[in-house]
Amino acid sequence: MTSKYGLIGEHLTHSYSCEIHRKLADYAYELMELPPEAVGPYLLSGDFAAINVTIPYKKTVIPYLNHISDRARQVGAVNTVVRREDGLYGYNTDFAGMEALIRHTGLDLAGRKVLILGSGGTCATATAVARHLGAREVYTLSRHPEPGTGAITYEEARRTHADAQILINTTPVGMYPRVEGKPLDIDDYPALEGVLDAIYHPLRTNLILDAEERGIPAAGGLYMLVAQAVYASALFLGKQPREEEIDRVFSAMTLEKQNIVLIGMPSAGKTTVGTRLSRRTGRPFVDTDQRLAELAGMPASVYLSKKGERAFRDLESQVVREAALRDGCIIATGGGVILRQENLRALRQNGVLVFLDRALENLLPTADRPLSRNPAALAALYQERYSRYLAAADIRVNADVTVEQVADRILKEVQA
Numbered sequence: 583m584t585s586k587y588g589l590i591g592e593h594l595t596h597s598y599s600c601e602i603h604r605k606l607a608d609y610a611y612e613l614m615e616l617p618p619e620a621v622g623p624y625l626l627s628g629d630f631a632a633i634n635v636t637i638p639y640k641k642t643v644i645p646y647l648n649h650i651s652d653r654a655r656q657v658g659a660v661n662t663v664v665r666r667e668d669g670l671y672g673y674n675t676d677f678a679g680m681e682a683l684i685r686h687t688g689l690d691l692a693g694r695k696v697l698i699l700g701s702g703g704t705c706a707t708a709t710a711v712a713r714h715l716g717a718r719e720v721y722t723l724s725r726h727p728e729p730g731t732g733a734i735t736y737e738e739a740r741r742t743h744a745d746a747q748i749l750i751n752t753t754p755v756g757m758y759p760r761v762e763g764k765p766l767d768i769d770d771y772p773a774l775e776g777v778l779d780a781i782y783h784p785l786r787t788n789l790i791l792d793a794e795e796r797g798i799p800a801a802g803g804l805y806m807l808v809a810q811a812v813y814a815s816a817l818f819l820g821k822q823p824r825e826e827e828i829d830r831v832f833s834a835m836t837l838e839k840q841n842i843v844l845i846g847m848p849s850a851g852k853t854t855v856g857t858r859l860s861r862r863t864g865r866p867f868v869d870t871d872q873r874l875a876e877l878a879g880m881p882a883s884v885y886l887s888k889k890g891e892r893a894f895r896d897l898e899s900q901v902v903r904e905a906a907l908r909d910g911c912i913i914a915t916g917g918g919v920i921l922r923q924e925n926l927r928a929l930r931q932n933g934v935l936v937f938l939d940r941a942l943e944n945l946l947p948t949a950d951r952p953l954s955r956n957p958a959a960l961a962a963l964y965q966e967r968y969s970r971y972l973a974a975a976d977i978r979v980n981a982d983v984t985v986e987q988v989a990d991r992i993l994k995e996v997q998a
Contacts, residue, residue: 628665648670683801683806687778693717778803805832840934859989865912866910867911873905939978
C-alpha cells in the first residue's frame with residue numbers, strides 16, 4: 583500500500599473522493615488543499631504516484647505536464663495526473679464521467695440544443711461531451727462572459743434560447759453549504775427534456791428538485807463523480823476500468839450519504855423507530871423536536887403554547903434546514919413538518935422521506951401535544967394531514983407492527 587495518491591484542490595473539506603477510492607482499491611488516498619502558488623512546486627516535487635485534480639486547478643496543472651492525452655487536450659482541462667518514468671501524464675476522466683451520467687439519466691443529446699452553465703474546467707468537459715454526443719447546438723452561459731470565449735449571458739439565453747432542451751450546470755451555485763441557491767429558473771425553458779448538475783453535495787440541488795417537480799428527467803453529480811473515479815483509479819494502477827464498478831460504488835455511496843427522514847403523525851413512533859434505526863445502522867440520530875427544544879430553551883409543546891404556531895413553525899423550519907444539511911443521518915421530524923414546502927425541499931436535498939403510517943385508532947392523544955391533546959383534536963389533525971404525508975413520502979411503511987418490523991421494512995425499502 584502507498585500513500586502517494588490523492589486529490590489536490592483549493593477547498594476539499596466536503597469531498598467524497600476518499601470514500602469513493604476506498605471502495606475501489608487498496609491504496610491510501612489523501613485530500614491535499616493547496617494555495618495557487620503551491621500547485622507548481624507540488625507537481626515538480628515528485629512526491630506522488632498519481633493524483634486527481636479539482637477546481638480551480640484543472641487548467642493550472644497543464645503547463646507542468648510532459649504528456650497530455652488527446653481527450654484532455656481537446657477539453658483543455660486535466661483532472662488526473664499520473665507519474666511515469668518519462669514524466670507526468672495528464673488525462674481527463676471527467677469526460678467519461680459526464681458521458682456516463684448522461685447515459686445513466688437516460689438522456690439523448692443527439693440533435694438537441696444544450697445550455698451549459700459555467701466557465702471552468704467542468705464546463706469545458708460538458709461542452710466537449712455534448713458535442714461528442716451529437717448535440718445540435720451548444721451554448722455556454724456566464725455571468726460575465728470573457729471576450730473571445732463565445733459564452734453568452736444568462737439574460738441573452740433566456741431571451742433567445744428558451745427552446746433549449748438540455749441544461750447542464752457546472753457552476754458551484756447550490757453547492758454545500760450554500761444549498762439555497764440555484765443558477766436560473768427552469769420555468770424560463772419550457773422545452774427542457776433533461777437537467778443535470780455536476781454538484782454532488784447535496785445529492786439533489788434546488789435546480790434538480792425544480793426539474794423533478796416538473797417531471798423532467800434530472801440527476802445530480804454523484805454518478806459522474808463515481809464514474810470519473812473508476813476511470814482515474816484504473817489509470818493510477820495501470821489497469822482496464824471495470825464499468826460495473828460505477829453502479830456498485832454509486833449505489834453504496836447513495837445509501838451512505840442520503841438521510842432517512844421519518845415523517846408522520848404525532849405518536850406514530852418516529853423517535854422510537856429513529857432511535858432503533860440509528861442503533862442498527864450506526865448512523866447519527868437527529869430529532870428535530872428535541873433540537874427545537876434546545877434552541878427554544880423549553881419543551882417544544884411549551885414553546886408552541888407560549889409563542890403560537892407561526893413562531894413555532896418558523897423555528898421548526900430553521901431546525902429542519904440545519905438537520906437537512908447533514909448526510910448519512912436518521913432524522914425524526916415533527917408531525918407538522920409537512921405543512922411547509924420549504925421543509926420538504928430542504929429534507930429532499932439529501933434525504934429519502936419515509937411515512938410511518940399508523941392507523942388513527944393506534945395513535946395516542948397526549949396533554950403535552952397542544953394540537954392533538956384529545957381524541958377529537960387528534961382525529962381532526964389526522965384528516966387534515968394524512969393526504970399530505972402520502973404526497974410528501976418517497977416510501978410509505980405500515981407502522982401498526984413492532985418497532986423491529988418497522989425498522990426492517992424501512993431498511994429493505996431504502997436499499998431497494
